[in-house]
Amino acid sequence: MTALLKAEKVGLAGRLEPVDLRMEAPQLVCLIGPNGSGKTSLLHGLARIGGPSGEVRIDGRRPDGLAPAERRRLLSYLPASRDIAWPLAAADVVRLGADEAESLEAMEALDLAPFGRRRVDRLSTGERSRVLIARALAPRPRLLLLDEPVANLDPLWQLKLMGLLRLAVSNGQGAVVAMHDLDLAGRYSDRLVLMDQGAILADGEPGAVLGSERLEQVFGIRKVNGEWRPLASLPRSGGEGDHAKHGGGVIGEA
């Protein structure tokens, strides 16, 4: 069977070390890493944006050079920016790059029917996010490349969106999603990819990556009593786990 995603030596000059990323079967892969760690650059490399190097194959096909009509069946990219240059109606934005039936379905999934005819410049940032997410989901591509899709969404929609992504995966689509909410990423993803300074540092089961020392080093945080805390505020010695078990007194003891 061909891998859903096979990216080899994908890079972006100066911003991303050439990296490999594979997805054999449909999965929800979350990219995590501090600001500037290369998550967006990796998504750009996979979506063939900018001056990408290396090779990307989705279902064995290279997206480079494909006509837009074919390419949108392979991949779809949601940028972190929620800017829309012209005041189109919400439904027309979703329709960019998808046909009528597909866009209607996506709008329904994101509950956009009530403001389909509203101009996007008159929507709130969260509503605009949903419009852009619907736009990215509409063509039902093999691979979704989403940059911080949950940013700006209210708690309910964050959960609903993660549910939609799970649904997409169960329907055979793959998703590579950059996000900052580690708990949400851990709960919903099949795999976590930890990035720092333009390189992949860890790639594996969410639980394993979230509990790894690598993650602590990269983010400078650790989970104590179910809460993420800055390492700087925790005691340095090896016994901090005990402190955590005994509860309080963690902050200020370092």
Add this chain to the structure above:
Amino acid sequence: MSRPILLLLALAAGSAFALSLALPWPPIAALLEQDRPLALALLWELRLPRALLALAYGAMLGASGAAIQGLFANPLASPDLTGTTSGAALGAVVTAYLFGFSAPIALALGAVGGALGALLLLLALAGPRAETATLLLAGLAISALAGALTTLALALAPSPFAFYDAYEWLMGSLVDRSLEQAAFAAAPAMAAILLLLRLTAPLDSLTLGEEVAQSFGHDVRRLRIAIVCLTAFGVGACVAICGAIGFIGLVAPIFARRLTGGHPGRAIAPAALIGGLLLLSADLVVRSAPLGRTLPIGVVTALLGAPFFLWLVAHMRWRLER
């Protein structure tokens, strides 16, 4: 954009074209009875070039205005406000008065070169997706520079009549152009418009930003080069024959986008039709104005367009302050 609206616009532009040939009708009617060949010559050699120029130049300004606005993601970008027409005028003046080549082809080449230079300078100064202020400032600077250099070129010109000669032309005029001259402007303009129409999809996708357009598989760099070159080519050729005509390239796309639900690329076709319609109408106004003498058409479009531009600036400010 529904097909009926496009058809309606085409019909309106066609009617204005026919009116432009027919009006004023009495002298033609009288001549048709007395001296048929003379009447036909009058239509063929005087009125047809003028109507053709108005239609082609207006359509070129509308189409390129729509494309430039889409490219810069800015409704205030247009061939005149970005200094493209001033650059073209400078190129033509230098060719004609400093180098002494006045054949239409030489003028056209000079103007296309000038327009290209102005657009490239704009891209270098303001960047590909410029803020309104940067774009307008850069356009203003380029226009001012091109205007000053044009005056300098005329002052240094060997011919003592250069200023007087160039004045009417620089103000923008469709009068007394031969059919050959009209073809020199209209053919490149039509070719450029047809090629611009092929850029509809990538321009529409730019609504979602450059990155998404690239993820769709559109080559944004090539798109930018294509729009700059086609605009310089078409607008340059028109400026070489008719001088600089302002505001049509700003106004037509804004109206056109109202018909396309805001889509910048899909606005190219209606913007071309609206641009042609506007310039034909402005020319009809010029011809029927009871002043006893003809106004340069550039003055009329500026008189009508400048207040619209002011309204637009005020409108954008309100929106930003909202």
